[in-house]
Amino acid sequence: MDNKEIIQLIANACDDKRAEDIVALDMQDVSLMTDYFLICHGSNERQVQAIARSIKDSMEEEGIIIKRLEGYEQARWILVDLGDIVCHVFHKEERSYYNLERLWGDASKVEISVGHNG
Template sequence: MEVKDILHLAVEACDDKRAEDIIALDMDQVSMIADYFLICHGSNERQVQAIARSIKEKMDEHDIPVKRIEGLEHARWVLVDLGDIVCHVFHKEERTYYNIERLWGDASQVPIQVGND
């Protein structure tokens, strides 16, 4: 499966749990950490956990390995490492505070389609 296909699955998983402001950044020319960052947020800890678990479950359905999940217990900023894609699932307050979209401002935003947009 291509990386963009995996990105699309992760976006679907986030959207399924009503994640807000889902964006993808193309990190290829900016960082060696990953090809893409997927960033979204939930309005409370339970929703953040549900979004992160939804990503894991969607990957499991397609036999895509999840390398690591960090921060699930506190659910303020959860990282789901898919290798070439790192999903950042924030609590709304943390997303505003850390503003990683600005930090990685040199990365271009990847057009993604969520829900019925």
């Protein structure tokens, strides 16, 4: 399974928990730390945790190892590190504050398709 297929699986897992504004960025030309970011947000802590748990469960079903999961308890910004792909699951307020899409504005968007988000 290639990274774009994995990103789509992650996007689906986020969408299953009604994550909002799911965006995937190709980081290969702008960062040495990872190849892709997937960014989304939930409207409260419980939803943010559910989104991160959904990502974790869907990756484990595919045999994909999660290298790190940080921020789960606070549920304001959960980072799910898969190595080549890093997922940022934000609480809505934190997402607008940190604005990773603007910070990494040179990264191109990756086409993903999700149910209720587009």
